[in-house]
Amino acid sequence: MFSFLDFINRILNYIDIDTKIKSRIYIIVGFLANIYLFYVSFKFIHNGFMTRGIVFFLVALFLLYFVYLNYFYYFTEKQAPFDLSSKIMHKLGIKPREPKNTSLRGRQSGIQNVRGAISNGYFKENRMMPAILSSNPSEVERINQVADDLINDHLMTANYFGSSDVRINRALKENGDKPIYAIGKGCYVPYFLLKFESGKYNVYIGINQANRLLVGHLTQIGMQKINQIDHNRVDIFLASVLLVGGPFKTEGRLNPVEHHQNYQLKLKIAFN
Template sequence: MFSFLDMINHYLGYVNLNVKLKNRIYTILGVIGVVYLLYVSVRWIQNGYAMRGSLILLVAIILAYFSVMNIFYYFTDKQAPLDISPKIEKMLGKTLGGTDPMTENRQQMREQRGNGLLNGTTIPANGYFDSKKILPGKVTVSPEQSANIAQLANQLQQMRLMTPDYGGLGSREIAQQLNQNKKPVYAIGLGVNIPYFELKQDGQQMIVYAGMNQAQKAPMGRITTVGLQPIEDVYDKVKLYLANVILVGGPYMEMGRNEPIEKQAPYMIRVQLAYERENHAQQLQKTAADMRQSSFSQSSVPTDTPASRMKRYH
């Protein structure tokens, strides 16, 4: 029996199959092997070899557990119950299971989103800002705001404004990117533009509001730093504007022992802030006010008053 399974495994190595399909075949073969072990263990026990039969039965039960895990991983989209693989991975630094929902025959349905989102020049959602006056901002998110971001991600996906499909890449292309860049590959690429966003000041706090539109906006996070400076040091010295807000994070692929494996991460937002020095703006306002006051004074006082005419005769 084991020679037969080893022979099938050997010949599968000559066929260029999709990773997910190959893992499904291995899972089916594993189930057949588990059934065979259960049969052998029962026969050993029936023949009076209880110790040997019990040991084989124990091994068969352990292998049956992992076979069930593989069935969940490779044949369904559900989370396997009582999955101890993360604990084993943490202890041993190895992965015993994973998911690879990509297929190599899928066509390129869309390009990687976000290739030009963070360069300071392509700002479609909130106007154009000078790239020399744009700084990245760090955002802190509360649990409630994190739930708002997750809800916004679901809405973007339902409206087909976001497609977490790794740009249509197959597992082989993802593995090449992982080996080349040594960075995770996210399902939504570098990020997705958010349709509507605005910045509101609450005391010394700057809160980012975003949503599908102005009517559905919700708080998404609090800005803590602008560039390298804390927000408390700059909020009263410069005027800040939201130049861009994009959705990042979510499911991602990283390289496992032999193939890419998918992991889950929460969706987050990444912001860019345009700034204008407060002193410069105040100086412009003061100059304009002085010009208006000067113009009003000249127009309100006539050049030839009755008093001046009386002085001519005395």
């Protein structure tokens, strides 16, 4: 039996498979192994080896309990009834590891960062302010195109962090019915450029310089309209570009309902 379990383990290690799916396979295999242990224990008892049979039976019962716990953890979103694992760990003197913030709500609070591409250098906070971008329909399509490039090149995830609808519904309730976005709070664009051309501050973005696209022009910095700024006296720089928006889900009657909208950009400008 143990040779068979080792064989299954080796096969799964050779296959590039999601950890959760792999864990589910282990649970199924473990359950089948438990059935075999129960069969062996009853055979021992039937043949008169009572002590050995009872030992095998108790071991199988003990292992079946943990199969039961793991079934609830990996196959459902519910807490297993009669979960004594915390008490067992306390009795054995085992301290639980600090839980990582792997909940959907925790992930949503973060921003995806493409290989450290957050800003165009360091600027002091008192020298930075938000800016408003104006984009025509074709430029909006280019923003969506850059988002697709980031997803296709695995630089950004847009799958609700792999969360099930059950978990998304729970997060929607926790967030006060605020929408859950497929990309979370957003993703920093790896390449961006601000150019003063034909009297406009044009913004270019892309996954790199070779694939940059014009996505609009600045209309306002902070509370000041762009036409009120003298570009001969004030130098402005694009400090960071955050991609936000895109598909999102809201709470439905049974399951979350997905809505589609264009991606948008949040800009931060530095000035001298």
